[in-house]
Amino acid sequence: MSTVKLNTGLEMPLVGYGTYPLKGRRATDAILAAIAAGYRLLDTAASYENEDAVGAAVRESGLPRAELFVTTKLRGRDQGRDTTRAALEASLERLGLDYVDLYLIHWPMPAVGKYIESYAVMADLHREGLIRSLGVSNFLPEHIAAVTAATGLRPAVDQLQVSPSHSRPELVAAVQEGGTVVQAWSPLERNTGVLDAPAVTAIADRLGVTGAQVVLRWLLQRDIAVVPHSGDPTRQRANADLFGFSLTAEDMAAVAALDKGVPVKQDPATWEEF
Ligand SMILES: NC(=O)c1ccc[n+]([C@@H]2O[C@H](COP(=O)([O-])OP(=O)(O)OC[C@H]3O[C@@H](n4cnc5c(N)ncnc54)[C@H](OP(=O)(O)O)[C@@H]3O)[C@@H](O)[C@H]2O)c1
Numbered sequence: 344m345s346t347v348k349l350n351t352g353l354e355m356p357l358v359g360y361g362t363y364p365l366k367g368r369r370a371t372d373a374i375l376a377a378i379a380a381g382y383r384l385l386d387t388a389a390s391y392e393n394e395d396a397v398g399a400a401v402r403e404s405g406l407p408r409a410e411l412f413v414t415t416k417l418r419g420r421d422q423g424r425d426t427t428r429a430a431l432e433a434s435l436e437r438l439g440l441d442y443v444d445l446y447l448i449h450w451p452m453p454a455v456g457k458y459i460e461s462y463a464v465m466a467d468l469h470r471e472g473l474i475r476s477l478g479v480s481n482f483l484p485e486h487i488a489a490v491t492a493a494t495g496l497r498p499a500v501d502q503l504q505v506s507p508s509h510s511r512p513e514l515v516a517a518v519q520e521g522g523t524v525v526q527a528w529s530p531l532e533r534n535t536g537v538l539d540a541p542a543v544t545a546i547a548d549r550l551g552v553t554g555a556q557v558v559l560r561w562l563l564q565r566d567i568a569v570v571p572h573s574g575d576p577t578r579q580r581a582n583a584d585l586f587g588f589s590l591t592a593e594d595m596a597a598v599a600a601l602d603k604g605v606p607v608k609q610d611p612a613t614w615e616e617f
Contacts, residue, residue: 344383345586347568349499350522351476355445356412357563358583359384361528361572363391370396371403373574378404378411380580386502386570388416388449389434390616398439413440414502416449416480417465419617422457427464431473447478447502451486452615462490462498469496476500480528481611484517491521502526504609505567507537507558507601519566526568531555531582542597550588553581560585561598 346354360382365373370393374385378400387397394415401411415438421430431446446465451458458479468474478500479487491497501518505511505527515525531538538554546557555571555578562569563585571582590598 344381344583347524347566349476349524350497351499353444353476353499355476355500355524355568356382356384357568358382358559358585359386359412359414359526359568359570360579361570362387362393362397363572365396365574366391366393367396369574371399373579374400375403376576377579378406380576381583382579383410384412384414384570386414387438388418388447389421389430390416390418390449394434394437395439398437402439408440412444413438414445414447414478415443416447417461418449419452419455419615422448422452422455422461424457424460424464427461428468431465431468435473442473442475444475445478445500446474447480447500448482450481450614450616451479451483451611453486453612455615458486459489459493463494466494466496478502481609481614482518483514483611484521486611487518487521487523497521498523500524500526500568502528502570504528504607505562506530506532507540507543507561507598508532508603508605509607510599510602512599515565515567524568525566526570527562528570530559530562530569530571537601540601542601546590546594546597552588555582556585556588557590557594557598560588560590561595564590564595
C-alpha cells in the first residue's frame with residue numbers, strides 16, 4: 344500500500360478502510376476481508392461504536408501491530424480539558440491497543456469553544472506516546488491555525504468531506520499548503536449517483552476500471568488520501584487497487600466539473616455532533 348509521509352515523519356497509507364456504519368461481528372468480518380484485500384489503515388471513531396470490533400479484527404488478523412495504522416476520533420461530548428484524556432484512554436481500552444496511530448478531533452464545534460483545549464491535551468498524549476500523530480477532522484484553516492498557535496504542533500491530517508460534488512479546491516489547498524495531509528471522507532458520496540455520472544463512466548470504460556476507482560484516483564492525484572467504505576470484498580479490493588492507472592489532465596477536469604457548487608450539508612463552521 345502506497346503511503347504519504349506525515350509531518351510527524353510517520354508514513355500513513357494513502358488508502359484506508361472506512362468502518363462506519365458497521366458494528367459487531369459484521370464489522371470485524373468486513374475489516375478482516377479489507378485487511379486481506381491489502382488495506383492497512385482502519386478508520387474508526389468513538390461515535391461509530393465499533394472500536395471493539397476494530398480491535399478484534401486487529402488481533403484476529405495476526406499482523407504485527409506496527410503493520411496496521413489505526414485512526415480513531417474524539418467525539419463532541421468528550422471535548423474538554425478534563426475529559427479528552429479519559430476519552431482517548433476509553434478508546435484504547437475498547438480497541439485493546441496501547442496507542443493509536445492517529446487521533447482526530449471529530450468536529451471543531453467552534454460555538455462550544457472546547458476544541459483548542461482538547462487539542463492541547465492531545466498534544467500531551469502525543470508526547471506520552473499514546474497518540475503517534477495528532478489530527479483533526481472537519482477543521483477549516485482558522486481552526487487549524489488556532490490549535491497550531493496554542494500548541495506549536497500543526498495537525499498531521501485533516502479528514503474532510505471531499506468528493507466530485509464537493510471538490511473544495513480552496514479549502515484543500517489552504518490545508519495542504521501548511522503541510523497537513525487532507526484525507527477525504529465519503530469519497531464515493533455513499534454511492535448516491537456520482538459513480539454513475541457519464542463523465543465518470545466514460546473515463547472508467549476507457550481505462551477498464553470502475554467508477555469508484557476513477558473517483559478515488561481523482562482524489563489521490565490531488566494529493567488527497569481516501570478512506571472509502573465497502574462491506575463487499577470485491578468492491579473493497581477494487582477500491583484499494585488505484586495505482587496501476589492514472590487520469591489525464593482532461594479526465595481530472597471532467598471529474599472536477601461535476602461540482603455544481605452545492606455546499607456541503609454538514610458545514611464545519613456550525614455543525615455539531617455529540
Ligand atoms: N470525519 C467524519 O466526519 C466522517 C464522516 C463520515 C464518514 N467518515 C469516514 O469515512 C468513511 C467513508 O465514508 P462513507 O462510508 O460515508 O461513504 P463512502 O465511502 O463514500 O461510500 C460508502 C458507500 O458506497 C458503497 N460503495 C463502496 N464502494 C463501492 C463501489 N466500488 N461501487 C459502488 N458502491 C460502492 C458502499 O456500499 P457497499 O458496502 O455495498 O459496497 C457504501 O454504501 C466512513 O466509513 C468513515 O470511516 C468520516
